[in-house]
Amino acid sequence: MSLSDQHAADLSPETVVVAAGRPDRAHDEPVNPPIVLSSTYFGTGSLGDGDRGYGRYANPTWDPFEDALAKLEGASLPGLLYASGLAAVSSALSLVPAGGVVVMPSHSYAGSLVMATELAEKGFLELRTVDITDTEAVKALIDPGNGKTADLLWIESPTNPMLGIADVQALTEAAHAVGAIVVTDNTFSTPLVQQPLSLGSDVVLHSVTKYLAGHSDVVLGALVTSNPELRATLLHHRIIHGGIAGPFEAWLALRGLRTLALRIERSQATAATLAERLSTHPRVEAIRYPGLPTDPGHERAKVQMKGFGSILCIQVAGDEQRSGADAADQLVRALQLWLPATSLGGVESLIERRRRHTAEPLSVPENLVRLSVGIENAEDLWSDLEQALKSLDG
Numbered sequence: 001m002s003l004s005d006q007h008a009a010d011l012s013p014e015t016v017v018v019a020a021g022r023p024d025r026a027h028d029e030p031v032n033p034p035i036v037l038s039s040t041y042f043g044t045g046s047l048g049d050g051d052r053g054y055g056r057y058a059n060p061t062w063d064p065f066e067d068a069l070a071k072l073e074g075a076s077l078p079g080l081l082y083a084s085g086l087a088a089v090s091s092a093l094s095l096v097p098a099g100g101v102v103v104m105p106s107h108s109y110a111g112s113l114v115m116a117t118e119l120a121e122k123g124f125l126e127l128r129t130v131d132i133t134d135t136e137a138v139k140a141l142i143d144p145g146n147g148k149t150a151d152l153l154w155i156e157s158p159t160n161p162m163l164g165i166a167d168v169q170a171l172t173e174a175a176h177a178v179g180a181i182v183v184t185d186n187t188f189s190t191p192l193v194q195q196p197l198s199l200g201s202d203v204v205l206h207s208v209t210k211y212l213a214g215h216s217d218v219v220l221g222a223l224v225t226s227n228p229e230l231r232a233t234l235l236h237h238r239i240i241h242g243g244i245a246g247p248f249e250a251w252l253a254l255r256g257l258r259t260l261a262l263r264i265e266r267s268q269a270t271a272a273t274l275a276e277r278l279s280t281h282p283r284v285e286a287i288r289y290p291g292l293p294t295d296p297g298h299e300r301a302k303v304q305m306k307g308f309g310s311i312l313c314i315q316v317a318g319d320e321q322r323s324g325a326d327a328a329d330q331l332v333r334a335l336q337l338w339l340p341a342t343s344l345g346g347v348e349s350l351i352e353r354r355r356r357h358t359a360e361p362l363s364v365p366e367n368l369v370r371l372s373v374g375i376e377n378a379e380d381l382w383s384d385l386e387q388a389l390k391s392l393d394g
Contacts, residue, residue, distance in 0.1 A: 017192070036060040062081045082238060084243070087241075094233070098125075100152065102150070103141045105129065105155070106130060108132075143178050149180065150175060153172070162313065163309075166300075168304055169200055172202075176200065183204075202230060207345075211264070216346035218253055219249070270375075284315070284316065310373045313371065318367065323367070327367065328353045338384055352369065
């Protein structure tokens with residue numbers, strides 16, 4: 001038999017990530033789920049609970065990943081896999097009633113902000129953005145006192161790209177007090193570092209493209225909830241809007257998920273080492289990494305996270321010859337091992353200056369560089385950074 005919820009609860013996440021989503025045990029059956037390529041399924045009766053019916057409704061290849069992710073997040077219901085992270089964002093925003101209020105971090109994934117902004121411009125919802133690390137400011141937008149209360153609170157912690165840490169439990173309590181739904185984007189942390197459902201969130205969102213799949217070879221998203229009504233609404237949105245995952249991509253994502261614990265362990269350790277060294281480098285104007293004791297989110301992260309993640313950000317110092325932004329661009333060009341590319345969470349280390357994207361909030365510093373630490377040797381990564389930083393003095 002496959003791993004039960006009760007058995008999964010007794011195991012460490014490092015074991016669950018390997019054991020969950022396996023086929024039932026039977027003689028001569030495979031230990032890995034197969035890829036099912038079919039657009040339809042046998043059946044002539046009316047569709048009922050558990051019936052697949054058609055390829056847009058369900059696919060057996062989705063099930064193992066959805067089961068494994070749910071167990072990792074501590075959810076009582078299977079997750080929902082989507083064609084992309086933005087497809088999952090779209091489904092989550094569909095929970096907002098017409099004209100409803102969404103409170104969203106001013107620093108968060110640009111795609112989420114752009115989508116919410118466009119919906120607000122069309123009159124579908126009211127968008128209120130805020131520094132999610134300022135708990136009292138968030139509460140004031142959730143319940144203005146003399147205005148309309150929020151219908152949905154969108155949390156991202158750590159935030160992209162500023163790595164701000166929200167007080168997830170306090171904010172979910174404030175949102176629930178006015179009947180608002182809470183969606184938490186857990187992409188940066190993964191369920192091995194943070195479990196938002198245990199902190200009160202109603203729905204957890206992942207860009208599966210990033211850490212969960214982990215090899216920069218698929219584009220997928222996912223949502224997880226323990227609320228049957230919310231899940232039914234999200235599932236309906238996925239079916240009607242067609243944001244479904246391909247079976248081969250789902251199979252690749254599950255294969256990638258199996259090594260998540262090892263990848264996170266290695267990349268987090270390296271990120272901590274690099275952050276400590278970069279924090280004292282004369283060419284680094286500022287650094288953000290929750291694992292540093294000097295980081296403003298450090299104490300909060302220690303309480304609600306089981307680590308500090310593998311993303312760090314630095315602001316590159318300019319000089320008389322160049323601005324900070326130009327220095328940051330030169331740093332990226334001078335690197336030989338780090339890959340200058342967007343995205344994050346893969347086995348390879350990626351780096352980019354975030355404000356090169358027109359959709360990035362103007363409050364993100366021009367000279368801010370985001371580093372996604374991979375699983376390469378830590379000293380090799382540091383050597384490459386060190387020589388690139390030294391090149392700025394030339």
